[in-house]
Amino acid sequence: xxxxxxxxxxxxxxxxxxxxxxxxxxxxxxxxxxxxxxxxxxxxxxxxxxxxxxxxxxxxxxxxxxxxxxxxxxxxxxxxxxxxxxxxxxxxxxxxxxxxxxxxxxxxxxxxxxxxxxxxxxxxxxxxx
Numbered sequence: 001x002x003x004x005x006x007x008x009x010x011x012x013x014x015x016x017x018x019x020x021x022x023x024x025x026x027x028x029x030x031x032x033x034x035x036x037x038x039x040x041x042x043x044x045x046x047x048x049x050x051x052x053x054x055x056x057x058x059x060x061x062x063x064x065x066x067x068x069x070x071x072x073x074x075x076x077x078x079x080x081x082x083x084x085x086x087x088x089x090x091x092x093x094x095x096x097x098x099x100x101x102x103x104x105x106x107x108x109x110x111x112x113x114x115x116x117x118x119x120x121x122x123x124x125x126x127x128x129x
Contacts, residue, residue: 030126035059037109037119044107044123046077049098053128055107058093059121065089069113072096077104093121101128 035042035057047055059067064087073084074096085094098105111119 030124032122032124035109035119035121035123037111038117040110040112042109042111044109047098047105047107047125049103049105049128050101051128052098052125054095054097054126056093056095056124056126057107057109057121058124059119060092061120062092062116064092066116067092067114067119070119071108071110071113073108073110074098075106075108076100077106079103095126 035044044055057072067087068089070087071084072087072094073082075082076099079100087094096107107123109119
């Protein structure tokens with residue numbers, strides 16, 4: 001009887017230990033959503049840089065040559081700092097880093113130069129570690 005009690009206690013301790021290890025292990029997940037750019041400029045606004053370290057825009061459905069001239073700008077809301085990059089025909093995705101964790105950001109996707117009616121793809125908000 002005492003041996004059975006010790007085995008149960010050992011099993012409960014093992015299970016509890018595994019649960020605690022899993023519970024304390026940090027898990028970093030990313031949020032992915034659909035992106036449809038049908039207007040001249042499409043915005044992803046109020047991106048919380050305290051939660052997300054970067055945003056990945058991925059337009060896999062489009063050939064990189066179709067996206068030549070597509071402009072992606074990052075604007076820091078409070079300081080109005082703006083930086084842009086233009087697709088050159090060698091890529092169909094880009095990762096934009098949200099540098100300052102204390103500011104919300106807006107991503108502006110300007111397709112006015114691109115000869116594609118609708119640009120579709122995904123955006124992924126990558127968690128800050």
